[in-house]
Structure formats: C-alpha cells, structure tokens
Amino acid sequence: MTDTVCRILLVEDDPIMGESLNDRFQLEGFEVVWCASAGEARATLERQPRFQLMVSDIRLPDLPGDVLFARLQETLAQDTPRTLFITGYGSVESAVDLLKRGAADYITKPFDLDHLIDQIRDLCAEELARLQAAESMESAASSTLGRSQPMRHMATMLPRVAERATTVLVTGESGAGKEFVARALHEAGPDPDSPFVAVNCAALPESLLEAELFGHEKGAFTGATRARRGVFEQADGGTLFLDEIGDMSLPMQAKLLRAVQERTITPLGSETPRPVRLRLVCATHRNLRENVDRGDFREDLYYRINVVHLRIPPLRERREDILWLAHQTLADLAAREGAAPRRLTPAAEQALLEHPWPGNVRELRHCLERATIFSAGAVLDEPDLCDPADPQNPRAGNAGTPEENAAETVPASAPPLADYLQAQEAAYIRQALEHHEWQIARTAQHLGISRKNLWEKMRRHGLQPPHAE
Structure with a gap:
C-alpha cells in the first residue's frame, strides 16, 4: 500500500x-x-x-x-x-x-x-x-501477503500458480507464515470454496500418520470401530497442506511418494486404490536439499514435490511487513472482540520495527494478542508489548491505580510554577502532536490555536517530529 x-x-x-x-x-x-x-x-x-x-x-x-x-x-x-x-x-x-x-x-x-x-x-x-x-488495480492477492517486495512479488504469482500447479513446495523458518501463504494460494484458485485441509506431519507419531493421511477401514487395527477418510480424501477437489514434511520418516516418505506420483491412495485395511484430485502444498522449515544429501529425505520425493518452490523470507528480512502485519493483527483481534482496533504509539511501532522476531509472524501475533489482553487502553505503547512477567518491563509489578501512582509527595526542590507550567505545556503539545501523527493543521485545530502559534510554541519547546530529531 x-x-x-x-x-x-x-x-x-x-x-x-x-x-x-x-x-x-x-x-x-x-x-x-x-x-x-x-x-x-x-x-x-x-x-x-x-x-x-x-x-x-x-x-x-x-x-x-x-x-x-x-x-x-x-x-x-x-x-x-x-x-x-x-x-x-x-x-x-x-x-x-x-x-x-x-x-x-x-x-x-x-x-x-x-x-x-x-x-x-x-x-x-x-x-x-x-x-x-x-x-x-493490482491483483487482489497482492495486498494479502504483505507490503515488502518479496511478498508482493509472490502474491502476483499466486493466481498463475493456483491455476496451473498441482504440487507446490513452501519453505521458510518456523512461524514465517507458510500456512498463510498456502491458504492464499488456495483462495487464489478457481474454486476457493473447495476444501482446504491442513495437517502437521511433525505433530503425529508415525503409527498414526499413515491412517491420518490415507484413512482406514473399519477393523483395520485395534480401536478402528468405524471407517474414516484420510486427509487426502477430505481434501479431494481442493487443497491439502502438509506442514513439516521434512520431519517425516523415510518409510512414510515412500508411501507418500506413491500418493503424490499416482494421485491415488489406499486406506489401511483396504486393497482398492482410490483416486484423488487435489492441489498438494508441502511445507517445511528444513533445507530439503541438504536432507537429501545426508540421506534423510528421499531424492525422488524431493523432485516430485519441488515442482513450484515458494520461499517465505523471515520477518527480519522484510521489515516493511512488520507494521502492516501488526495493524492486520490488531484489526483481527478487534473483530473477534467486537471492539475498535487498538492503535500503536510511534514508540511502540519503532520497538516492533527494531525487534529481530526470531519467531517471525507467529511471535509478532502472540506479542500483540498478549498486549491487548493486559492493556486496558485504546493505545498500545512500547511497555505494553513486553511480557508482564518480564522483570525488565517498566510496567511489571506496577499494580497501583493511576491515582495511587500519581499521589507522590512534592519534593522541596520542585521547580518554580512558571517552569512547571512550561514543562506541562510542552508535554501536552507533544501528546497532541503524536495523537495527530505530527500533522500541524490538525493539531492546531485540536488545540484551538493557529498553525503559526503552534509552530512558535514548538520552536520554543524544541519539539520536532521523530524523523527530524
């Protein structure tokens, strides 16, 4: 944007x-x-x-x-x-x-x-x-992935990939947004209302993964009291997202290879192959090429799933997306609560931009969700973004009410009243400027003074926009 x-x-x-x-x-x-x-x-x-x-x-x-x-x-x-x-x-x-x-x-x-x-x-x-x-006038998808050039470029490719590719590999660090891209790819396709089924291959033990993928017949194993469709069949006609495929064992990779290659699956306890028609999106945070060289990943499966490769850069390499994602997250959280979206102060935005985000988008979303839970105000400041349990948080342990925290004894070395009033005026003007994003005309109107008068007061108090200091 x-x-x-x-x-x-x-x-x-x-x-x-x-x-x-x-x-x-x-x-x-x-x-x-x-x-x-x-x-x-x-x-x-x-x-x-x-x-x-x-x-x-x-x-x-x-x-x-x-x-x-x-x-x-x-x-x-x-x-x-x-x-x-x-x-x-x-x-x-x-x-x-x-x-x-x-x-x-x-x-x-x-x-x-x-x-x-x-x-x-x-x-x-x-x-x-x-x-x-x-x-x-650009593709509608170009605003769904981010503002950075890599994500905008990826977004412009999604409609073409969704139309032609049946197998896609998405790579990126944990929390970078691989499932988010997979869903955007699905929605850019010709039938966005078709099923989208996601499964984390690393979250299931191998003994259950085969049944989860391909399904099973009644009585196929102890406890199989009824037949169940696997995720391949559930996603028939739509998109199947297999996350963390790089953590799959070699025997399980061999079984997956046949499903990918022939687009047929055989449920446990059955002898009849069943055709499936779907788009397969595989994702991993690992370097599959290195895994192939070490013998941890089948080379034939690697080439089968690496037809179209979409790499998601970590958040630290696309900082233009940080504030865009932050505002999107705050809007989503507000919609869930039925309230107005929280706003971020310039200091909070700067803190978000400077953080390295080792947990990528997932860490950013959790940070903002935590801030909206523990902060009662409509505006989130830099300390609100910190974990309340972190002793370095300036607001940690400050359990007093605003009245209690403000009720401090005036020291004997307090400044003269004139100096105190000047300091309060400067603080009030700065607060108004930040609220109106340093727009002189709007701030002057809010304060009830002329732009020239406001400009003179800013010069007297040494107030400058953040980028001018």
Whole structure:
C-alpha cells in the first residue's frame, strides 16, 4: 500500500531559505530530503524510493531548475515526481511554459509560507490518491501477503500458480507464515470454496500418520470401530497442506511418494486404490536439499514435490511487513472482540520495527494478542508489548491505580510554577502532536490555536517530529 505521508524532494541552493523550508515541511508532517544542487537532486532520485513531490527553485548553481525538470522527464519518464517551482517575478513566463510541459504548479517570490503549504498539501493529496488508485488495480492477492517486495512479488504469482500447479513446495523458518501463504494460494484458485485441509506431519507419531493421511477401514487395527477418510480424501477437489514434511520418516516418505506420483491412495485395511484430485502444498522449515544429501529425505520425493518452490523470507528480512502485519493483527483481534482496533504509539511501532522476531509472524501475533489482553487502553505503547512477567518491563509489578501512582509527595526542590507550567505545556503539545501523527493543521485545530502559534510554541519547546530529531 502507498504511504499516507508525502515525501518531498526540496531543491534549494540558498542555505537560509533551504533550512527554513526544510524545517517547516517537516513540522507540517512531510518527509523531506533537501538537496542544494540539481546534480545532488538527480543522484537522490536515482538511489531513493519515489517522491510524491519535488519543490525546486528555478535558479540553481549547476543547472537551471527547468533544465533539471526536462532531463528528469527524459530519464525517469512517468516516474518523474510532480514538480512545484519557486520562481522570481522575472521567471514567471518560464514557469508558465513549464506548466505546459508537465510541471504541477509554481509560486513566485516573495511568497506566503502558509499558502505554499496549502499548495503542497493539495498536490500531495492528488498524487497519493493517484498512486493508491493505481495500486488498487493490482491483483487482489497482492495486498494479502504483505507490503515488502518479496511478498508482493509472490502474491502476483499466486493466481498463475493456483491455476496451473498441482504440487507446490513452501519453505521458510518456523512461524514465517507458510500456512498463510498456502491458504492464499488456495483462495487464489478457481474454486476457493473447495476444501482446504491442513495437517502437521511433525505433530503425529508415525503409527498414526499413515491412517491420518490415507484413512482406514473399519477393523483395520485395534480401536478402528468405524471407517474414516484420510486427509487426502477430505481434501479431494481442493487443497491439502502438509506442514513439516521434512520431519517425516523415510518409510512414510515412500508411501507418500506413491500418493503424490499416482494421485491415488489406499486406506489401511483396504486393497482398492482410490483416486484423488487435489492441489498438494508441502511445507517445511528444513533445507530439503541438504536432507537429501545426508540421506534423510528421499531424492525422488524431493523432485516430485519441488515442482513450484515458494520461499517465505523471515520477518527480519522484510521489515516493511512488520507494521502492516501488526495493524492486520490488531484489526483481527478487534473483530473477534467486537471492539475498535487498538492503535500503536510511534514508540511502540519503532520497538516492533527494531525487534529481530526470531519467531517471525507467529511471535509478532502472540506479542500483540498478549498486549491487548493486559492493556486496558485504546493505545498500545512500547511497555505494553513486553511480557508482564518480564522483570525488565517498566510496567511489571506496577499494580497501583493511576491515582495511587500519581499521589507522590512534592519534593522541596520542585521547580518554580512558571517552569512547571512550561514543562506541562510542552508535554501536552507533544501528546497532541503524536495523537495527530505530527500533522500541524490538525493539531492546531485540536488545540484551538493557529498553525503559526503552534509552530512558535514548538520552536520554543524544541519539539520536532521523530524523523527530524
């Protein structure tokens, strides 16, 4: 999905003007990269993700802004960011000509900064809406696996794989989401309402696994008081997901090979083969190629199931998915409880992004589920993500009520009232800014003051967005 924060490339060689615009843009909630020359701007566009807007002065030391724009159109084509030019009165005709050549807008010096911010907001809103509309036209599956490039690429392949492949191998670390991908593959197929049956091969002893896979007739063994269909038959016409196939014993692998190869199964106690028509998805956290080399996995079975191989990267290699998965999980938990989804503070989001997640998606989901159980608030902060039993958790053992915890004796060295009130104002403004994700206009409206007044108070208290500190 497209980020809702507008990314601006500021091209301004005047250090005073550049610093002023850079600071104000950041305070308004934009992500800004400031370049002091046309060459620096071109190099930035080559190595960084796309910007929604470029704000450029016409007069630059190495190359005029209009020439920079023309060259970007030649090299980047449709990836050239929308461009707003800052121009002097004498360059208005040139700016108008640029509008005809595709520039988004221009503003003349001297300009009203608030007016410029309004122009930028309108242009960013239009561009973000355009990008979101373009993304919505992609395959519906592309939004079901994640935001990272590997998962988006995998999602775009799923409809083709689901249509043509009858045997798929999914690999990845424990908790990476192998069953999640298998279900997405099933739902991308021509008959998503057909059966999807999952079984963990490592969770069953070998004595029970054969009957679980292929079924049994009545009286086939002690305790078999009635006939039972195995998972192959249960999944007939749909998808069978065999998890942790790498933990299967060699004798059991030989029996599975025949079922995979001939698409027929013979229940225990029966002599009549039964055909099955299904998509088989096998998964493992092991390196099957190494298992084959060690003699722990049959080579013929390996080649039979490794027709299409989907590798799921661990969560630490696709950090773009962390917050996406977190918000999806919180939405799922809220739907289960019939409540509004919990929100995450910037500190909590940063903590999620910095954690290595050795347990991958499963660990992330358990972390958030635990946090929603032990936290009563609508917003989850960084300490809420910690295990309450962990002595390093700042909130561990804090069993007092908020009133009890706040009822502390004022020390003799308490600051003067004026200093105390200033500190409280700074804390209150910071809280309001974080609540509104550092959007100046919304925060000022919430506080009942003008944007200029809010900006002045932020400067006085030294308040800056997290990415600007």
